[in-house]
Amino acid sequence: xxxxxxxxxxxxxxxxxxxxxxxxxxxxxxxxxxxxxxxxxxxxxxxxxxxxxxxxxxxxxxxxxxxxxxxxxxxxxxxxxxxxxxxxxxxxxxxxxxxxxxxxxxxxxxxxxxxxxxxxxxxxxxxxxxxxxxxxxxxxxxxxxxxxxxxxxxxxxxxxxxxxxxxxxxxxxxxxxxxxxxxxxxxxxxxxxxxxxxxxxxxxxxxxxxxxxxxxxxxxxxxxxxxxxxxxxxxxxxxxxxxxxxxxxxxxxxxxxxxxxxxxxxxxxxxxxxxxxx
Amino acid sequence: xxxxxxxxxxxxxxxxxxxxxxxxxxxxxxxxxxxxxxxxxxxxxxxxxxxxxxxxxxxxxxxxxxxxxxxxxxxxxxxxxxxxxxxxxxxxxxxxxxxxxxxxxxxxxxxxxxxxxxxxxxxxxxxxxxxxxxxxxxxxxxxxxxxxxxxxxxxxxxxxxxxxxxxxxxxxxx
Numbered sequence: 001x002x003x004x005x006x007x008x009x010x011x012x013x014x015x016x017x018x019x020x021x022x023x024x025x026x027x028x029x030x031x032x033x034x035x036x037x038x039x040x041x042x043x044x045x046x047x048x049x050x051x052x053x054x055x056x057x058x059x060x061x062x063x064x065x066x067x068x069x070x071x072x073x074x075x076x077x078x079x080x081x082x083x084x085x086x087x088x089x090x091x092x093x094x095x096x097x098x099x100x101x102x103x104x105x106x107x108x109x110x111x112x113x114x115x116x117x118x119x120x121x122x123x124x125x126x127x128x129x130x131x132x133x134x135x136x137x138x139x140x141x142x143x144x145x146x147x148x149x150x151x152x153x154x155x156x157x158x159x160x161x162x163x164x165x166x167x168x169x170x171x172x173x174x175x176x177x178x179x180x181x182x183x184x185x186x187x188x189x190x191x192x193x194x195x196x197x198x199x200x201x202x203x204x205x206x207x208x209x210x211x212x213x214x215x216x217x218x219x220x221x222x223x224x225x226x227x228x229x230x231x232x233x234x235x236x237x238x239x240x241x242x243x244x245x246x247x248x249x250x251x252x253x254x255x256x257x258x259x260x261x262x263x264x265x266x267x268x269x270x271x272x273x274x275x276x277x278x
Numbered sequence: 279x280x281x282x283x284x285x286x287x288x289x290x291x292x293x294x295x296x297x298x299x300x301x302x303x304x305x306x307x308x309x310x311x312x313x314x315x316x317x318x319x320x321x322x323x324x325x326x327x328x329x330x331x332x333x334x335x336x337x338x339x340x341x342x343x344x345x346x347x348x349x350x351x352x353x354x355x356x357x358x359x360x361x362x363x364x365x366x367x368x369x370x371x372x373x374x375x376x377x378x379x380x381x382x383x384x385x386x387x388x389x390x391x392x393x394x395x396x397x398x399x400x401x402x403x404x405x406x407x408x409x410x411x412x413x414x415x416x417x418x419x420x421x422x423x424x425x426x427x428x429x430x431x432x433x434x435x436x437x438x439x440x441x442x443x444x445x446x447x448x449x450x451x452x
Contacts, residue, residue: 042439042449045299046401049437053404063352066342066405104351106342106425115312117424146357146379146402177452178380179357181402237402238380238450239297239439270403 002134003082006091008278009136013073013095013124016140016274021063021105024054027209028185028246028271035183035236035243043241050236050269061103065270068105069142071096071124074206078133093122108145127199136278139206147184147268150176153198156260162221165190165262169225170232172264173245178238181268185209186229186248189263190218191255201265204249206273213250222248236269246271281435285333285374286396294396294440296447301435302398306337306377307418310356312426314364316419321371328419328428331372336361337400338378340425341409350412350431352405355379358397362386369393377438381450391446399441399449411436 024032032054036047057064073092077083085091100107100121107121131137152175154168169188176184187207189200212219225248235241246269255261282290284304294300307329309317320327338358342351358365358378365376366389375395379402390397400408414432421427441449 042297042299045437045439049401049404049407053401053407056410057352057406060345060406060410062345062406062409063342064405065403066340066352066354066409067356068342068352104343104345106340106351108340108425117426119424149357178450179359181379233451237399237439238452240449240451268403 001080001082003084004136004278006083006085006088009088009138010091010095012138012276012278013092013140014099016138016276017071017096017099017142018103020140020142020272020274021068021099021103022057022061023272024064025209025271025273028269029054031209031246032269035246038243039236039241042239043236046236046239063103063105064272065144066106067108067144067146068100069144070109071121072141072143072202073124073126074139074141074203075126075128076131076137077128078135079130080134081136088128089123089126092124092126096122096124137275138278139273139275141206141273144268144270147180147266150180150266152264153194154262155194156262158258158260160260164260165221166225166228168262169248169264170228172266173229173234174232176266177234180266181270182234182238183236183243183246183269185246185267185269185271186225187265187267188248188250189261190250190252192253192261193255194261196253197261198263198265200251200253201263204251205265205267207249209247209271211249218250218252222250284335288394291394291396291444294443296440296443296449298440300398300438300440302438303434303436306335306431306433308339308341308429308431309336310338310340310426311360312423313420313428314361318364331368331374333374335375335377336373337431338376341415341429342405342425344415350409350415353409353412354405355400355402355408358382365389369395381448381452382442387442387446387448390442391444394444396440396444397442398438400436400438408436
């Protein structure tokens with residue numbers, strides 16, 4: 001049994017949030033560079049601007065995008081860890097609160113009805129999963145809502161099968177068009193239930209952009225969906241071009257014999273995701 | 279790239295075509311969902327607006343707080359389509375133009391043509407670069423909305439693309 005004070009989790013969330021808000025992941029940078037080399041005209045201008053923006057954000061420690069997002073925190077908690085100190089959710093919120101204040105990040109969380117801003121970007125969107133062992137693994141994903149708004153959940157029938165899954169992914173990106181800041185990155189949940197399927201899609205967004213699922217039949221869906229999305233020719237910012245998506249990442253889970261849930265979580269080109277193990 | 283000073287003359291507007299890259303300098307005003315709702319409430323109540331529409335370019339954006347030594351924090355555009363519910367009426371009342379990201383509805387594009395106005399697309403996601411183009415920032419109205427308030431911005435060489443022009447053409451296929 002390992003004892004861990006939640007103040008260490010708070011400090012970790014702070015570090016991850018500060019870095020994520022001002023930095024694209026290396027995989028995202030590489031995919032943007034690659035996209036830039038294939039485009040011309042307005043799409044090329046957009047990608048050049050984004051790469052220059054990334055450089056400025058790093059040099060001046062400014063948020064890459066002003067939508068510093070909802071603070072999504074995925075926390076894998078080893079079952080042999082005994083947490084002490086402030087309650088876990090409060091510790092996570094404390095890290096978010098301090099990072100968003102110190103980093104000059106935008107506070108984007110509000111009451112859904114009154115629309116009154118909570119003023120400090122809390123509460124964080126915290127998901128805790130129990131794992132084996134004595135470690136705590138924290139993933140921080142600042143999720144902007146221009147892209148989140150374009151996400152969709154499909155409750156397909158088993159008869160719709162693989163073709164239905166691919167169509168749902170492509171349709172979501174087609175309907176989103178220029179609105180979610182393409183080129184997008186697409187997280188897909190396949191299976192589970194109404195709620196867990198959407199979480200799978202979000203988790204897929206934390207996978208390294210451009211990586212493939214280890215199961216070949218899932219990886220084949222990722223490849224086929226990406227090819228069909230890029231054939232839409234929406235392009236960077238919707239200005240037309242070869243690259244509409246930087247990648248498609250699918251995660252799967254067993255589902256009910258009567259159903260085939262598919263969740264498509266759209267991420268903009270600004271992939272910000274940081275991870276640390278305590 | 280062509281440089282333009284706001285407000286644009288009718289001659290400027292009629293020389294702009296969808297897809298063209300420009301650098302904008304002059305005064306713009308931020309407003310997004312909540313600020314638009316408040317503007318509409320004032321209009322419906324017959325009360326004066328906090329801005330003069332005829333000289334106002336609305337930038338669909340909500341800035342990050344300014345770090346020390348800067349006029350403005352990161353401030354790229356937000357999705358313009360959410361403001362389709364508001365843009366046609368404001369254009370018919372004289373609004374000078376808009377800046378945002380992504381395409382707008384047929385109704386908005388028709389209002390642009392009818393009123394000879396242009397909608398510019400800034401580069402979505404280029405928050406730091408757009409924020410650095412803001413040289414002066416001033417709160418104008420609805421301060422309780424924090425980043426969603428109306429701010430007056432003086433911008434210099436703010437990069438944008440003519441997205442929907444005054445002739446009904448669009449840089450987007452949709």
